[in-house]
Amino acid sequence: MSIEHSPIRWGRIPTAENRSGLKRGALYKLAGKHRGLFKKAGAATIVDLQLLDEIIASLPDAEVSESDPAAGNSNFGFPETA
Numbered sequence: 689m690s691i692e693h694s695p696i697r698w699g700r701i702p703t704a705e706n707r708s709g710l711k712r713g714a715l716y717k718l719a720g721k722h723r724g725l726f727k728k729a730g731a732a733t734i735v736d737l738q739l740l741d742e743i744i745a746s747l748p749d750a751e752v753s754e755s756d757p758a759a760g761n762s763n764f765g766f767p768e769t770a
Contacts, residue, residue: 695737695738696737697736697737697738698727698734698735698736698737699734699735699737700732700733700734700735701715701733701735703735703737704735704737704740707737707740707741708740708744715735715740718740718743722739722743724736724739725739725740725743
């Protein structure tokens with residue numbers, strides 16, 4: 689008999705931080721814009737991790753340049769391409 693595991697649906701703030709890479713403040717800002725992201729269970733704040741995944745997936749792609757002025761180079765140590 690095989691047991692299928694479904695993705696974890698709910699987690700607390702630290703779980704959401706680890707899963708998303710976002711800090712607590714950013715999660716609270718998202719919760720202010722996306723009703724249902726947070727639930728309260730007594731003193732615990734529970735995060736709908738599936739909804740968080742959907743919110744992050746809907747964010748715009750980052751604008752990334754080929755050079756990083758802070759690094760002082762444009763090829764990041766990779767060989768030049770023709």
